[in-house]
Amino acid sequence: MTRAEILDALTQIVSEILADDLEGDLHLTMETSFSHDLELESIELVALAEAVQARYGAHVDFVAWLSELQLDQIIELTVGDVVDYVLRASSGAPG
């Protein structure tokens, strides 16, 4: 699993959450911020967490990881943070 693959998967998940079906309209990069750039509501972030977890299985306990974050960390969360976490978690490194 490469970073690019995870980024693609995240793009798909986010576009489902946003119901953003303008062809090719959504460009996520590692720097894209969920709060600032995508303007995701906190509720939508939780939906994102569940979708990520559903996709990568129980060992990627993204929900628990997110639950541990401080609120300001959640506000600053970027796509790159999530890609890194998924990569770490799926390679067995401690989250």
Add this chain to the structure above:
Amino acid sequence: MSTEHDVAVIGLGALFPGARDVDAYWQNIAQGHDAITEASPQRLDRRFLDPDAVAVDRLATVRGGFVPDEMPFDAGAFGIMPVTVAGSEPDQLFALEIAARCLDDAGYLHRGLDRARTAVILGRGGYLTPGMVRLGRKAREGEQLVGILQSLLPDVGEDDLRRVKAAFSAAAGSYGPDTAIGLVPNLAASRVANRLDLQGPAYTVDAACASALIAVEHAVRELRSGRCELVLAGGVHLTQDVTFWSVFTQLGALSRTGMIRPLDQRADGLLIGEGIGILALKRLDRALAADDRIYAVLKGTGSASDGRAATVMVPRVDGQVLAMQRAWADAGLDPATVGLVEAHGTGTPAGDAAEIETLARVFGRCDGLGPLQGRAGIGSVKSMIGHTMPAAGAAGLIKAVLAAYHGVLPPTLHCEQPRPLLKQTRFAPIVSAAPWTSPRIAAVNAFGFGGINAHVVVAAHGEPVQPRRPSRSVTDRADAEILALAAADPEALLLALDAGRRRGGTGLCRLALVDPSPERLARARRIVARGRPWTGRGGIWFRDGGLLGQGGKLAFVFPGIEVDFSPEIHSVAHHLGLPAPRLPRNSDDVERTGIGVVSLGRFLDRVLTEGCGLQPDLYAGHSVGEWTGMIASGIVPGEEIDAFLERLPRGQLAVPGVLFAAAGCGVEVAGEVIADLGPEIAVSHDNCPKQVVLCGQQGEIEIARQRLLDRGVFCQILPFRSGFHSPLFNDYVEPHRGYAASLSFGPARIPLHSATTVGIYPDDPDAVRSLIIDHLVQPLRFRELIASLYEDGVRVFVQLGQGSVPGFVSDTLAGADHLAITASDPRRSGLAQLRSVLLALFVEGAEVDPWLAVRGSDTRVPVSLVTPLIRVEGSLQRSGPGPGPGPGLEPGLDLDGDDPLRVALAEAGAELLRGPGEVVSALRRTQRPTRWVHQRRLSVIDVPALIDHSFFPQAPGWPVVSDLDPVVPMTMTLAMLCEAAVRARPGSVVVEVEQLKAMRWLRVEPAVSVEIVVACDPRDPDVRVAEVVGYASARIRLAGSWPDAPAPGLEPLSDPQPSPQTAAQMYAERWMFHGPAYQGVVELIAVDRGGLDGRIEVLDAPGALMDAAGQLVGYWLLATQQIDQLALPVGVERIRWFADKPPVGTLLDCRLRVRALRPTEIVADLELSLEGRLWCTLEAWTDHRFTSDVEMCRVMRLPEHSFLAWIDGSVALFDEHARRAPSRDWLMRRYLGEAERGAMLAAGPRRQRAFLDDRIAAKDAVRVLLAQEGIAPVFPAQLQLLDVPDDPHQLRVRSGYGDDLQVAVDRGEHVSVAVARRGPVAVALARGGEDRAQVACRAAGLLLQCPAVDLDVVEEQEQRLRIRGQGVDHEALVQLQQIGEHLVAWTMS
């Protein structure tokens, strides 16, 4: 060095190629953005381009660094008259804007500035700026042109020459005393001081390309000496005139390859840039004391001249070295500590070579000739934006300051092959941005022509600061333009977009967006083409069929306390002129934050209602937000809640050991998780399907949290503690009970819905008190509340505060059409977010003007930097020198390409293609009339008084507004036009209106949206051409004050007679249709054949005062004429005012003199005076007269007592030709109700006449019968007649007058006849050739429903015939009646 010596940079402002602000400037620098482009043809005409240029008017390249050709300038924000902007020098306006932004960045624009000790020192050259070019054309070149024409073509007449000059001069733009003062060069600084009210010294300095750094050096001296507290210092260069470019081409300094490569060995010259850079400077000790943000510290400055060098144009190393040594000595630092040099780096071989040699001498070589402490970075921002001349030092200094501030070594461009000599210095060009570790000390060079050298040493202050997050989202940008368009459907919307429209239109297919750039418009187009709603992502909104426009309700929802509370409200408060409440900052203190949440909610409620004219259908609140809701809805006075919150001691709302935890699940899962945990934990908030909040003791909360995480459910402990909305608060509720008892409650003005009861707040004060307590201890049922509001029709939810309400709403209503948006967002300024709210609500069909939230939307004027060659088109209409054209002169002035005249004119800087006439020039751009567009919704809801301006009076209390036909009086349209014109020039008053024209009725039922467009008259700066598009227009003259009133001019009446009616009778008897709000005539003093004297009262209703004057015109017709008395105003030639509108209740004398009475119109002059002094004169007030006779008039005004048909006994006969009626439309509106009018219009044009005539006859027949039965007078619209299926000769009366009431009708050419009876009835109108017996039989046949041929007359007594069928025993008694030329038969039984 001491902090008294050091100078802190505390604010920055920048406008450079590719960057409208400092954040964009730094982002461009850090990313190595190349902002060099080709000049637009308007800036530099391509005819000047010649790569092998040798001629003085030929340029080697047209590439350079350019700011946009045209930029908006918010004249209103600086108190500058928009009309003077076009003639001003652009660099003054933008220097003012950038200085203000710089001061704002420093935090001193609105507060705390020691104005008496604030100075402005700007570097600026004396070059040909756009304003000077325009002045030159005006003041000299016109004469030059005429002089050449005259000498080359002696036969051209004086008139022609005058016209040539006038045309040239007109194309050169407007110019007057107010613009003259604006062209004095030092005003670039003085205007800043003037408009920002700064009283320290303000001046410009000119040291060529070193100007800005010399200005900074002056500033540093002012600050160190203590004479100034703050100095705005920098440089200004906004000109790209061909003369300036010519100089650099002639000097061989301009790059022929069109590349600027500072320090690179391939460099062949510079490229010219432009821009403005300003720094706010303050002594470091003072800045530290004031806790200012410090970007960096200026440690030292130095300057020197080259002295007696070989030539003033060749840079000399010695002078540069001296300046730098002086600066480092001033800084008290070792030059070896430098980490970054911002080189002057013009990219000219001689200049770069000299500078590198200087650097080697000052900082040492790495070839062993001097000390070396590692390599340092070098670069020049000129590689990105070109050489910005007097502003260059500011461009470089701002770059160095930000590099130190952010700890980044920024890249320089096009230096892939550095000059060999550079390798021998300590410096290497920075290829890409790199972290800058200490010491962060930078040095900036600026060397000017003539040998003036300046150097500044900059040091970082404190740790590197991350760059401000550049506003990646366009919705953050406070100064972005917007687009808001309405259309009937997506296709029409796309057409409007294609046509380049930005606002206006009608319909419920709407698009709105922030920053309508080409790329974003393309995206919007795709969204529109797709047709599906788009609700704000990326600052775009679209919906075909806005939710509010289709009847959806609007809810204002106040949020509760949330963790992130950092609202910015000052931008909104300042913009709308509302007081800003004091808000606490982010705090863990629940009580303090609670006060902030309530204050913010109340403020935003005022912003949206008072500030933007919105009204919610209802309020709701989340937690503490329900208290805000109680205030907003009027249930409890705001002061009482304020007092309560102020008295709340810290910790009052806390419950020891109790925590909140947010869980990403619904109530079911949460309920399962805590089912066995006992009473110490509960669900306190049911926010939405994906979020609940648990409230409980720490132990229970921890257990629940672990269980949730085990199930894969997000769960987070919240930082604030309270037991709100849970039984755990039960023991703490007592003080609140006492408090609730002390509050006074009233009924809600606007309903408030409770999340505790999921219902409306009660009216009964005791019930409210008990609900307040329940609210504290019972769970919030927010999810249910939102669902129930949706059931109730609410479709749009606006959160008045910060928080998660939009998220809760959207989760609860997922899949259902709705909009949820917040009015405050921690991510952006209050004004930027308000703009989003207004755009979103506009798209949902709200009647709101999104430009309300755009700064300077009314006063933002485009400022053009271009001065293209004047082109004079059209042909010379020669007047000739004398009696005839001279020999050899053709009428058209055809000149060959190399004709000496053409050459001479080209040299004069003008191009005469065909001769003058009407000037059509590209220069129009600079004097394009400015337009303002307003939207206004009109209806009897929006303007209730309009119900009193209804054409067709109906029965008292008649509920169908369209039957009354309320219409906007022409005089209210006039008021709207004047208002719009004044809005476009605040502070002015309307002194004169010319050519007011009403084009058609402006009906307001159903509600209508009109567009009001105001445009400047290019010929007269004081005149606005205003139009209510499609309805009315006028020319409006504005002035600063009213002119003196002349003496009254209208003659006294020659034969004054008392008026036939009093004013009271005039209204009571409905001679005028006006209701109370428009009954302004209080006295009819006297009347004669030539006019009328009266007295009118100033009323409040829009347009009522002037309308009353107009009523006198209508009344004069009624009082003196026999026919065509119905009249309505269509225009006024000229209205002049001499004083402000008198207060409501004032009585004005009004003289009316008829100027002309024609068959179709009456023209009158009027004078309105107050205590003998003229207040207003109206010349040529014109009413159109409508065809009508006395009966028609009576039916119009007293329809319940009159009939349009001839009445003969029971028979009503309506003959269209026998009535003088204005139009069928008038008859229709007078006689038919709304449903009938719909049926008539649906019937198609061929059937409409019969449909209407039948009903007029039938209604009159019924009303005659009802009158005979003693029933009170009935208005025609009160009787609704229905067709009887398959029987064209019968109509049915809808309800109310007895089931047995029947109406029979028959018709001939343009005649209808009707009879109404209790019981069956039939009527027949004799047709050509029908005799008595035949028509009687036909009537009987209609009654007996058998063919007339089967019937015979069995008995005849005068006009009464008994008729019986062959072989049947049915019979009918038929009455014959001759009415005029018509024979009518109708059945009596």
